[in-house]
Amino acid sequence: MKKYYFLLALLFCSVLLHCQERYFLNSDTRLYTSASASAEFSGYFKYGAEVQLLSESKNGWYKVKADNLSEGYIPEKFVATRLNSADIKVRDNENPIIEGSDNYYGSNHLFVLVAGLKARAQPDKNSKIKEILNVGDPVAVNYLPKSQEEWVNISGNFSDEYAKFTLRKFIGKRPDFNTLLKDFDKLDVNNITERKTVGERLVELAWNSETTTLAPAYQRYYEVVKQLNDPKLLADTELNMAVAKGLAKHKKPEEILAFVKKSEFVLKGLKTKAWYLTQKDLVKTFGKPVKKATVSDECGVYLSETFYYYQDLEASVNEQKNQAEITKVFINKNNKLVLNPNATLDNSLTEKAFIEKYGSYIGASIKAPHSYSIQIEDSEFKIEFKDGKLFTIEIFFYC
Template sequence: MKQTIGILCFLISAYALGQSKLYVSTPTVAYNDATGTTQVGIYTRGAYLENVEKVNKDVFKITNEFLGTTYILDTENLKEVLVSQDVSEASPAPIIDFDDYYGSPHLFTVVGGLKVRKEPNHQSETIGVLYNGTPVGIDYYPYDKEAWTKIQFNEGQGYIPVKYLGKRPNLNSLITSYKKATEAKDQKRFMQRIVELGWNSNDDDNAKALLIFADYADKNAQPERAAIARLQSEVLKAIPEDEEFDKTLSLISKKLFGFTLNNVIEPKKGFSLATLEKTFGKVKDSYAHLDDCALGDYESNILFASAECIGHDINKTYTLRIVQMGNGAGFKINNSILDENTTEKEFLKTGKGLINTILSTDKAYQIPAGDSAYRFTFKDGKLNKIELIYFC
């Protein structure tokens, strides 16, 4: 008898736990209480609700540790599993269901340098920053403009004020506002938004934003930043077409593109272990991951103090994969050798017509090479690291 009761209790508990997590099948209004006195927000299709409690057959209560409690009266909109046959209405304004920038309900950041907080308050730890014009997925949109909303961020979650979300900013409108501004603080604010929106836009708009910034930097005694912005704009305008990506492979075949040690370009089968150890020191470790598509049979990653290469266990070949600049390590592009003294400006001039990606937040640039790409990272204005990235 006791055993039977125990099993029943377990089954009831399991069912209750199963009911504590549900999905929203169509945009659904959230209320402040179980009687639906006031609408306080909207849950979008696909929203995953945790800590759901069934108050009665017509009301569900949703509790969030930081955002408080809301109630859903349209209980037929909550389901354990979403299917394509679900009937879903369009989300109410200002929520955007999908566009060219994001494929599910979202809004855009409308300010520059928006801080993402660990908890929904301005005193909480900052865990990251979002550029102006960044699309942000929305599960719940609160109507209180002083409220915060939870977002997915860096494989985790964070919080941002909902008042800084809206429709995508318009670059031309921002440029007009910048040109009309007379106060230095307003010019700086608009310029930050222009530059950040540029990085979140297509290459043409990005190039346009960079030229506006270059003009601003010149007027504010920042000639180095102005020069780099102009060169970046030129690089974006000169990005190779798809059919021109083979240009890098052609340079590689002519031994005009690749890692170098003491100005000697890496042989097709790599440098000898003795040569590598002379530059980078003794091998520190080796490892191999099954999901690392760069590795073939009998291959592993070999670690040095300031480099990493792919080693073949049987053939004893070693090809460079990641190199920290210094101690004779460098990189050849055409007839130029890049090293730890290479400036960002020099690299942009050398790589123009080959570079296809600028990673502004990482201070890095990429040059494609077949199914891979070389990433050049800068620190304090100088070339710091080069990494060969494989696309699987």
């Protein structure tokens, strides 16, 4: 009986060791269905992929789990507890995963092929959606199954906190914009469903490409939107077309800085120096804060970790030095931002008018609709619209 308990304890320690250690592949290899190089394989591993060991080495093979939770076998010689520059990589020329750095991503990756791709928390179509991805977005891929209907972990991480899954058929080599443009132009004008699908891909890929591609993408997509005759979609598309027009004529950084260098908030008639004022003036104008809180500032970008919260604004406050720094303002009849004597952002400003006037100064993204940025040295204004009207302006400090 003692011998039995000893063996059980030994097995437990071995399993525990594997659970605590992290294992990586120091070469390309494949996930085989059995412990033999002549066996069928389920998918491709790229150098640097992490695996979990499910067994002790047997005849030079480990049973492992890939990051998409598939199980199979790999040669023991490719398993290491760390990677280094001296690794002699055996490259698999049939492996579709793109290795290393390109203009889009710095490690093993592929690209999203479909519009509005839902990345899920588990390899299950009913699991929680963690992120919505766009055509042309690069995603981390270390293991790629052969089957187009299997799931891929596009986070490169086993951790439940970070893992994200999508089906194999939705990722691959980065789409070519001009090819997609020609594909759209070949479609029958009455094939509205397919034209909408390809049009959405064109627009998303354009946002992930040079700004010069936005105009031709929206030109095609707008044709379909008019056919659909959806008022909201029509209005949103026309707004995005205006944004694209501004981005195509984007100002140089020094021109933007010159445009906003004298910016100041006007809060209930009180002019700030840029976005700074005294703590006494803040309290005199707005009264005691609705809430005070301590906010961790690991980057050291704020005036203080003490924050005052009002209905109208938020501020970082150094009470000892009688200093306050505005971090966020809710725009209403009392509050506005004066970028310069000829440019004021107040509660009368519509989103459409903002884009028409200042479109060449702003930053924008399809992933953050109705939200824009204007750079100001080591920080930026984050400008948000709600229901077509200016809602908030936040000072976002770079770390």
